[in-house]
Amino acid sequence: MSRSPSIVNSDGATANSNGRSTRTVVQNIASDFSASNFNKDHPLYDDLAPExxxxxxxxxxxxxxxxRQNWVHAQSNAEAKRELHHVWSMFKKDPLSPLAAYWRRYVIGGFGLFTEGYTLFSIGNLSALFSAVWPTCWSSYKICNANWIAAVSYLQIIGIMVGQVVVGFEGDWIGRRTGLVQDALVMTxxxxxxxxxxxxxxxGWVICYAWSQFIYGIGVGGEYPMTSTTQLESKTVLRAGHVQRDDKLHRGRNVVLAFLMQGWGQLFNQALLIVLLLIFHHGSGNPPYSEVAAQWTFRISFAVMAAMTLWLAYFRYYKKAYSSRALQKSKKHHHINQSGYxxxxxxxxxxxxxxxxxxxxFCWMFGDFLFYGAKLFASTFIEAIDPGSSSSVTTTWLWNLLNVGVEMCGYYLAAFLIDHKFYGxxxxxxxxxxxxxxLxxxxxxxxxxxxxxxxxHGFQAIYFLSSFFQQFGPNCTTFLVAAEIYPISVRATAHGLSAxxxxxxxxxxxxxYNYVSTHxxxxxxxxxxxxxxxxTWIxxxxxxxxxxxxxxxxxxxxREGRAKDYHGIAVHPRHLSAWERYILKRHLAYNPELDREQRVKELRQLWEQxxxxxxEGGRAEDELDYEDETVLSSKASSFFASE
Structure with missing residues (x-):
């Protein structure tokens, strides 16, 4: 519940329907919220202390x-049972409905990252094929400039960085919808x-190929801040007590299940490349490979994704529902023009x-150094595991396919445990x-x-375990945390800078790695x-x-320069970093009883608004938009109406 702190110190000059001043009522209400008086019988209990x-x-x-341990485990188990029961109920009505729900929320929500995983990691896969077919260009650099070959990877990454910063800023400035539609069109x-x-x-083809990667990179770069913020802000709001249960209990999972579409993109790309090469290389994966087979393989692989991304642009423009209310309300609350930054x-x-x-x-920087550095290590691991595999592109691709399968296990386990309060x-x-x-x-x-x-076998274990912990670790968490820990007004910008x-x-x-040995x-x-x-710890x-x-x-x-006057759970030691606790000492402001009194005053003015x-609108109270976070529970409304 986001409120201006000026509410806390309001002089309550207005009077209610009973002729009593707001200030008098608020003081009387707040005095009843000491630790000894606050219990489940109070009408505001569900608003102030949701179960x-x-x-x-x-x-x-x-x-x-x-x-705390018993409560956390009991809540986790009860929620798992509730969700399994809900999925089973859906399955009994329609066996495909759980898959349809998963598709709508996570597959469509993360489809931009599916295209990112598909295309971004195809560069390394295709480079192996190009080196085998055109070695004088891609390996010995006799007819192609080595700098342009290297630029294929560099320009794509630079394009991604440009997109992450620019579209992150744009998402907070103009809105999430514009950023998402624009991303899909640029990727197409x-x-x-x-x-x-x-x-x-x-x-000349290599130069064209490199600059095409740059253009694509700008589009896919914008997917990072846009996908994270839209998934984070797509909340399930329950009317009973107006508690955002899904947001608090499953927010991380909602974001990670969309993000892991990146892994599905890698898997689909690797599988499709293998199939295409077999088709155009007369059913064989063994070298030598013809130029015709290479041309058909890489061009069709990109064409397939171009068609999918064009559909994504259509869907985002005409079909997708956006949760832009929170950003709009934040701008209105802080007196920012809706089209302003x-x-x-x-x-x-x-x-x-x-x-x-x-x-x-820095965590994202270190995480990507590990992640993308591991991709450069892949050939070293594979050659050690399967000597002689470097001569066959398909053998290398099959090992990569297996490794992506291991990564998918890490992605899904991360989604499963990321909201558990004892892991998180x-x-x-x-x-x-x-x-x-x-490792x-x-x-x-x-x-x-x-x-x-x-x-x-030890080397093989290191190869797979490092990939697993990369996904069941920083690759998923950095994507989520870089959006979650920042206020909504600059969330996309902060995420874009981090990405x-x-x-x-x-x-x-x-x-x-071009200047050092493998060891x-x-x-x-x-x-x-x-x-x-x-x-991370600091x-x-x-x-x-x-x-x-x-x-x-x-x-x-x-924003009002009174951070020390806030006493709520956002400054609880549990939710602060070591830097904020031990150096800035922000946890000292935490005081549940003072916070409860402040929130009662805020709820009172919220009810009046x-x-x-x-x-003014001529509407009945029960016609208020229940997706709006400013709607109180029926108990709270009745309580304030009776004062």
Whole structure:
């Protein structure tokens, strides 16, 4: 519930229907909310202490350890049973309805990232094919400039960085819908260019191919801030007590299940490339490969995705429903033009949440260094696991396909546990970074032994486990956290900046690894895992289970320069980073009883505003839009009406 802090100090000059001043009523109400008087019998209990976050009026993170453990596990188990029962009920009515619901919410929501995973990782897959078919251009660089071959990867990453920053800013400025439609159209243009790329010489084609990757990269870069924010803001609002249960209990899962479409894109691309090569290479995957087979394979692979992305643009423009109310309300609340940008919040973000911005930017950078660095390691792992495989493109692709399957297990396990209050985002990210750091340290120490035939299974385990913990760790969590921990007015901007930092991390190994040996690469990459672990612990807060309306409420206080007057759960030690607790000491402002009094005053004025809306609009109270977060529960409305 996002409210201006000026409500807290309102002088209550207006009078209610009984002739009593608002100030008098508020003081009388607030005096009844001490810890001893606040119980389940009070009409405001469900508004102030919803059962999905409180036990007997006590916030779950304030419970004694044993009680908290029992409560968290009981809630998790009960919610799992409830959802399974709901899915089973859907299945009995229509066996395909659960799949249809999954498709609508997660597949369509994350389809932009499906195209990103498909096309982004096809570059490495196709480079292996191009090197086999045109070795004088892609391997020995006799007829093509080596810088242009390298630019194929560089320009795509630079394009992605441009899209992440520009569209992130645009999403907060103009709106999420514009950003999403624009992304799909730019990606379609890029894919058409990739499909039709040509040149008067082989090097001319490479140059055209590289710039097509840049155009496509701009479109796919915008998908990061737009997909994360739209999934985060697509909430299920329940009328009973107006509690956003789905948002608090499943917010992380909703975002990650859309994000993991990136993995499905990789899987589909790898499988399709194998099938296309078999079709056009006369049913054989063995070299040598003809130029005709290579041309048909890569062009059809891009054409298929171009058609899908064009459909996505149509769907986003004509069919998709957008949850833009929260952003519009934030602008209205802070007196920002609906088509304007909240530049003050951006400046304040750097000043007040600078530590968080450092955390999300550097964690994403370290995570992408690990992730994309591992892709460069793939050939080393595969050659060690399957000697001689480098001569066959299809063998390499099959190993990649298996590795993507392992990654998918990590994606789905991350979605399953990311909202569990005893694991959550922060712990998942810490463990993922730490696990990858250790896994890469092992071959750094024992490279000769592990790469030998006698210890090949150990090398294989490191290859698959590092991919698993990358997804069941920083690759999923950085995408979620970089949007979740920031206020809505600058959420897409902050996410775009963080994501662009990540792509800088992706660019680094592509440059550094050209100048060091394979053994040295392991010594370099492992420390990025350990650095990510440390930065996560210091700068990243754990917002698992936090009501984001409280974060917006806190931001209202921050905007008015009175952050210390806020006493709610957004500054609970559980939801602050180590930097915010031990250095900035923001947790000292947390006081449940003072916060309860403030919220009662805010609820009172909220009820008065709704009554004015009913009076001016000529509508009955039960006709208010229940997707609007300013609608109180029926008990609260009745309570204030009776005062």
């Amino acid at each position: 999905d976050s409180y036990l007997d009026g006590v916030y779950w993170a304030d419970l004694p350890w044993a009680t 243009l890029g894919l058409v260019m990739l499909t039709a790329s040509w040149g008067t010489s082989l090097e 909240d530049i003050y919040s951006l400046k304040l973000l750097c000043a007040h949440f600078g530590g968080r911005l450092v955390g999300t930017c 985002r922060k712990r998942m990210q810490i463990i993922g970074f730490l696990a990858d750091g250790i 890469y340290l092992l071959p750094a120490i024992w490279y000769t032994q592990l790469s030998s035939k006698a210890h090949i 662009a930092s990540g792509k800088l991390g992706a660019l680094m190994p592509a440059v550094i 040295t690469r392991f010594w370099i990459v492992c420390w990025f895992g350990f650095a990510g672990w440390i930065v 700068f990243i807060p754990d917002t698992t289970g936090l009501d984001l309306r409280e974060q917006e409420r806190y931001w209202d206080y921050v 709704n009554m004015v809306l009913v009076k």
